[in-house]
Amino acid sequence: MDELTLEIGGLRSAIVTRHPEVADVIARRYRGFLTSAPAHWWIEAEVRPEGLVALDDVVVRPTGGARRLEVERHDFLATLDLDERTGTLWLGAIDHIAIDTFLRVAYSLALLPAGALLVHAASLSRAGRAWMFPGPSGSGKTTLTRLSADADLLSDEISIVRLDSDGPRCYGSPFWGDLARPGENHAVPMAAIHFLRHADRHAVVPLGAREALTVLLPNVLFFATGPALVARVLEVAAELTARVPCFTLGFRPEPSVWEVIAVA
Amino acid sequence: MPDGYLLQNVRAAWRVYDGEAVIISPEDSTLHTLNPVGTLIWEAADGHSTLDAIVTRVCQTFAVDHATAARDAAAFVDSLCQRGLLTVVDTPPPAA
Numbered sequence: 001m002d003e004l005t006l007e008i009g010g011l012r013s014a015i016v017t018r019h020p021e022v023a024d025v026i027a028r029r030y031r032g033f034l035t036s037a038p039a040h041w042w043i044e045a046e047v048r049p050e051g052l053v054a055l056d057d058v059v060v061r062p063t064g065g066a067r068r069l070e071v072e073r074h075d076f077l078a079t080l081d082l083d084e085r086t087g088t089l090w091l092g093a094i095d096h097i098a099i100d101t102f103l104r105v106a107y108s109l110a111l112l113p114a115g116a117l118l119v120h121a122a123s124l125s126r127a128g129r130a131w132m133f134p135g136p137s138g139s140g141k142t143t144l145t146r147l148s149a150d151a152d153l154l155s156d157e158i159s160i161v162r163l164d165s166d167g168p169r170c171y172g173s174p175f176w177g178d179l180a181r182p183g184e185n186h187a188v189p190m191a192a193i194h195f196l197r198h199a200d201r202h203a204v205v206p207l208g209a210r211e212a213l214t215v216l217l218p219n220v221l222f223f224a225t226g227p228a229l230v231a232r233v234l235e236v237a238a239e240l241t242a243r244v245p246c247f248t249l250g251f252r253p254e255p256s257v258w259e260v261i262a263v264a
Numbered sequence: 265m266p267d268g269y270l271l272q273n274v275r276a277a278w279r280v281y282d283g284e285a286v287i288i289s290p291e292d293s294t295l296h297t298l299n300p301v302g303t304l305i306w307e308a309a310d311g312h313s314t315l316d317a318i319v320t321r322v323c324q325t326f327a328v329d330h331a332t333a334a335r336d337a338a339a340f341v342d343s344l345c346q347r348g349l350l351t352v353v354d355t356p357p358p359a360a
Contacts, residue, residue, distance in 0.1 A: 210281030210282060210297075214286055217288070227274070227275035227277065230275075230277045230288050230293060231277035234278070246302060
C-alpha cells in the first residue's frame with residue numbers, strides 16, 4: 001500500500017492506494033503539497049478499468065443523508081462522508097485530470113467547516129499580502145498573472161480563501177488553469193478582492209457588501225447539497241466580503257495595473 | 265391574489281443587506297436578489313401572514329396604492345412559488 005498526504009488550504013488528506021501508478025501520478029502532480037504530518041481526512045483510491053458512465057459534468061448527490069455524498073464523472077466515481085472524514089475514489093482513468101477534478105470537489109466540501117471556499121479566481125501575493133481576482137473563463141485571470149512578474153502566484157484558476165482566526169487568508173492552490181503550474185504553497189493575509197472585467201483603461205470601483213457577495217457567489221465552487229451546507233457557503237462568503245475590501249477592476253493588459261491595485 | 269398564508273422555504277439560505285435580500289435556492293443553488301419591496305414580502309412570509317396583510321404593510325412602508333401593490337405582490341409571490349422559495353398554505357403551521 002502507498003500512502004500520500006496532501007496539505008491544501010491547511011487541510012491534510014491521506015490518499016491510500018494499492019496501485020503504485022496512482023501514487024506516482026499524485027506524487028508528481030501535487031509535489032509541492034505533500035506533507036508527513038497527520039491527516040484530517042482519509043481517502044482510499046482504487047482503479048476501475050472497465051470504465052464508468054458517460055457524464056461530462058461532475059454530478060454530486062446525497063446518498064444516505066445530506067452529509068454522505070456520491071461524486072461522479074465519466075472518469076471517476078467517489079463517495080465522501082463529511083462526518084467520518086473519509087472517502088473512496090474509483091478511477092476510470094489513472095491520470096491527474098480525474099484526480100484533480102475529484103480533489104476540487106472534495107476540498108470544496110471538506111474545507112467548508114473551517115470557513116474556507118474554493119473560488120474560480122486567480123490569486124497573487126506581494127510584500128506579504130494577497131489579492132484575489134475572481135472571474136469566469138476569459139475574464140483575464142491568466143493575463144493578469146502573466147503581467148505580475150514580481151508577485152508570487154497562489155493560483156491562476158482556483159483560489160482558496162479561508163477565514164482563519166487571525167483574519168482571512170489566501171492559500172496557495174495546486175488547482176491550476178492555463179498556466180499549468182501550481183501556486184506557492186503558503187498562506188498570505190488577504191489585502192483585497194478585485195472582480196475582473198476588460199476595459200480600455202485601469203479603473204478600480206469599490207463594491208458594497210451586498211454587491212460583493214452577489215458577484216462572489218457565482219464564482220464559488222459550489223457542490224454543497226442540503227440546507228446546512230448551502231447556508232454555510234453563504235455564511236462564509238458573506239463574512240469574507242464583509243471583512244475584505246472588494247472592488248471591480250477594469251484593466252488594460254499592462255503591468256501598470258498594479259499601480260491601481262496596490263493603492264485601492 | 266392568492267388566499268392563504270405565505271411561507272418561506274425553510275431550506276433556503278438568505279440574508280439581508282440594507283433592506284435587500286440575497287437568497288440561495290436549496291434545490292439548485294441558484295442566487296436570487298430581491299429589492300426592498302420583495303424583501304419585505306419575503307421576510308413577512310412566516311406562515312402566519314396572508315398576502316393581503318402583507319400588502320397592507322407594503323402600502324404603509326412604501327408610497328404605493330393598494331391596488332397596484334396587490335397586483336405586483338401577487339405576481340411576485342407567484343414567481344417565488346414557481347422557483348420553490350415560497351408556498352401558500354391554507355392554515356398557519358403550528359408554532360415551533
